[in-house]
Amino acid sequence: MSLSKHKLQAVFWCGLLAFLVWDTTQAPPVDLRNEPPLIAAGSGRVSSGGHCAIAK
Amino acid sequence: MKRLPLSLLLLLFFIYLTWSVSIRQAVLFAVGIGMGAALSGARFGFTTGWRLLIEQRDPRGVAGQLVLLALASVFSLTLLDQYSELTAALGPPSISLLIGAFVFGLTMQIADGCGSGTLYKAGLGVPLNMGILPLFALGSFLGSVQVGDWLTLGQLQPIGLVTEFGSTQALLITLAGLALFGLAARLWVGPGRTWWDRKWLLGAIALAVLATLNLLIAGQPWGVVYGFGLWAAKIATAAGLFDPTANAFWSQSGNAQRLSEMVLMDITSITNIGILGGALWVSARAKSDSQPLTATQWAIGLLAGFLMGYSSRLAFGCNIGAMLSGISTGSIHGWIWVPLAFAGTLLGVRVRRHYKL
Numbered sequence: 181m182s183l184s185k186h187k188l189q190a191v192f193w194c195g196l197l198a199f200l201v202w203d204t205t206q207a208p209p210v211d212l213r214n215e216p217p218l219i220a221a222g223s224g225r226v227s228s229g230g231h232c233a234i235a236k
Numbered sequence: 237m238k239r240l241p242l243s244l245l246l247l248l249f250f251i252y253l254t255w256s257v258s259i260r261q262a263v264l265f266a267v268g269i270g271m272g273a274a275l276s277g278a279r280f281g282f283t284t285g286w287r288l289l290i291e292q293r294d295p296r297g298v299a300g301q302l303v304l305l306a307l308a309s310v311f312s313l314t315l316l317d318q319y320s321e322l323t324a325a326l327g328p329p330s331i332s333l334l335i336g337a338f339v340f341g342l343t344m345q346i347a348d349g350c351g352s353g354t355l356y357k358a359g360l361g362v363p364l365n366m367g368i369l370p371l372f373a374l375g376s377f378l379g380s381v382q383v384g385d386w387l388t389l390g391q392l393q394p395i396g397l398v399t400e401f402g403s404t405q406a407l408l409i410t411l412a413g414l415a416l417f418g419l420a421a422r423l424w425v426g427p428g429r430t431w432w433d434r435k436w437l438l439g440a441i442a443l444a445v446l447a448t449l450n451l452l453i454a455g456q457p458w459g460v461v462y463g464f465g466l467w468a469a470k471i472a473t474a475a476g477l478f479d480p481t482a483n484a485f486w487s488q489s490g491n492a493q494r495l496s497e498m499v500l501m502d503i504t505s506i507t508n509i510g511i512l513g514g515a516l517w518v519s520a521r522a523k524s525d526s527q528p529l530t531a532t533q534w535a536i537g538l539l540a541g542f543l544m545g546y547s548s549r550l551a552f553g554c555n556i557g558a559m560l561s562g563i564s565t566g567s568i569h570g571w572i573w574v575p576l577a578f579a580g581t582l583l584g585v586r587v588r589r590h591y592k593l
Contacts, residue, residue, distance in 0.1 A: 185361060188363050188366055192358065192366040196512070200500070203470060203499045206474065207496070207499075212258075215260070219453050220455025221451075221455070223455075224321065225455075226321050227323050227456040229454060229503035230502060231323075232461035232462045232552060232553035233327040233457075233552045233557055233562060233569065235394075236384070236485055236491075
């Protein structure tokens, strides 16, 4: 692996990490008392997450 | 980085998610790591499988994909019948889907990776795919912004085989459709070809199990593209470049909520991060085989990555969200996606050859 590829990899992961840290600090805190169920199947709560197939 | 410190970092992030976000998200992160390890360990490339079939009449990749689709359909359609909380990947048959799937199939050959392929190759450290990822996200975001306009060209309501026919008939129809794909591939490649390859089969089995776990835990099928669009939408909104309240897609309550929440709360985002992590873990021992690219090849590849992101939103998913999740949960849009994307790929492999990618 060349050095430039290592550098590119470092930039990529630092960029991703920076985005996640920025997002975590600017978003409202997670309501830990309202956690989603560990397993949706059988929980009685229909999933409402985003998915690529949704049109809106 | 070596595997031991990498494993510790992944474990630390798992613990952070468990402690600070939710146990479900931590487990989905682990599922994503498994997906990334399976995709990169087996080099399970949807793009490569189709290209091998077209250029070398080698059916092993496509056979692996058919096994994956069949197994995932058996598991998913059974679960959808048993648990009303689970949702299918239902996209609307539309003009947008036809155009989007064709362009996606074309550009994924030029970019040498579909949605999952771009993720795992970026995780492996392939330079072009690392460069493509942010542009894929930008394209996916712009596609989501404009998808409402595209839908005005014509659309039907999403059609789900389970709703229409029940799970048993839906499964029989799905398996019959997959057998037809297999038959078409057999007619194309001719007799005397090797169909089964251990690497592709193990990858197919692992991915089918992990995709089913995703459905069981998250309540929705595996997806890739939505997460990318969400990341770019968050940045554009924070920078004051985009007003989500004035957009048909992002003003919808679910999307608006996810825009305001931490990205680690989003299902698709957390499995995407897991896939990157799993591929990085595999890369610690994998041999690097990417060739240096010329400036023209970089430009063509990055443009293809952007278009791939845009078209995947128009097509209501990539090879994962539309093809694997759509077909395995009985969505008609998945069945429309495959022939259109394959038609695009027929053109894409020629463009790829032209630029010596």
